[in-house]
Amino acid sequence: EAEVAQSPRYKITEKSQAVAFWCDPISGHATLYWYRQILGQGPELLVQFQDESVVDDSQLPKDRFSAERLKGVDSTLKIQPAELGDSAMYLCASSPMGYEQYFGPGTRLTVT
Amino acid sequence: GEDVEQSLFLSVREGDSSVINCTYTDSSSTYLYWYKQEPGAGLQLLTYIFSNMDMKQDQRLTVLLNKKDKHLSLRIADTQTGDSAIYFCAEIPNTDKLIFGTGTRLQVFP
Numbered sequence: 667e668a669e670v671a672q673s674p675r676y677k678i679t680e681k682s683q684a685v686a687f688w689c690d691p692i693s694g695h696a697t698l699y700w701y702r703q704i705l706g707q708g709p710e711l712l713v714q715f716q717d718e719s720v721v722d723d724s725q726l727p728k729d730r731f732s733a734e735r736l737k738g739v740d741s742t743l744k745i746q747p748a749e750l751g752d753s754a755m756y757l758c759a760s761s762p763m764g765y766e767q768y769f770g771p772g773t774r775l776t777v778t
Numbered sequence: 779g780e781d782v783e784q785s786l787f788l789s790v791r792e793g794d795s796s797v798i799n800c801t802y803t804d805s806s807s808t809y810l811y812w813y814k815q816e817p818g819a820g821l822q823l824l825t826y827i828f829s830n831m832d833m834k835q836d837q838r839l840t841v842l843l844n845k846k847d848k849h850l851s852l853r854i855a856d857t858q859t860g861d862s863a864i865y866f867c868a869e870i871p872n873t874d875k876l877i878f879g880t881g882t883r884l885q886v887f888p
Contacts, residue, residue, distance in 0.1 A: 670820075672820075699876075706880070706881075707880055707881075708782075708866050708868070708878030708879055708880055708881055709821070709866075709876075709878050710878070711875050711876065714875075722875060757820055757821065759821075765808070765809045765826070765870060766823065766826070767823065767876060768823060769813075769820040769821040769822070769823075770820050771819055771820045772819070772820045774818070
């Protein structure tokens, strides 16, 4: 069964450092999402791509976060510089049609 | 506004039925979802229901939707220890953005 792949699974970084997360969606899924999940809460959308284009990045803190999906397949989410409040689970999801989203295992980020 | 509410915790005995409840505020939502998250893992799509349906059954899972009261529930029959997890209710209002609740932690004891 096809799955969304994410790496790394865990990342510990010091504040003010740069960090990057990678996501490979299920093959053929045109829509890709990045979510942030703070401990004890539900996921919140950071950015949505349709192929290589950004559809929604209204909740992405653009002063420090960036996301790209250059060839419309895999995607990278970057934080620079990381802050203590960025500690969270970063989840990637993909969708073939928009109403079914399939999530990867996530990257647990700890900023010290 | 967009807001999905769930109770935080549910504890059931193995073999009993579990019912997890959710209320949402956006009546324009076309699909409503239930996701399962095990510790340290991503979210697993369990089931979803289209807004013009009242009920959907899938093996041990039954979803009930009351559009008038904006209430969604997930019933798990014959609950097993492997069902212990956090269950998230989610909706897609007309913003096309998936909105999650805070999650209900289900604990199954023998």
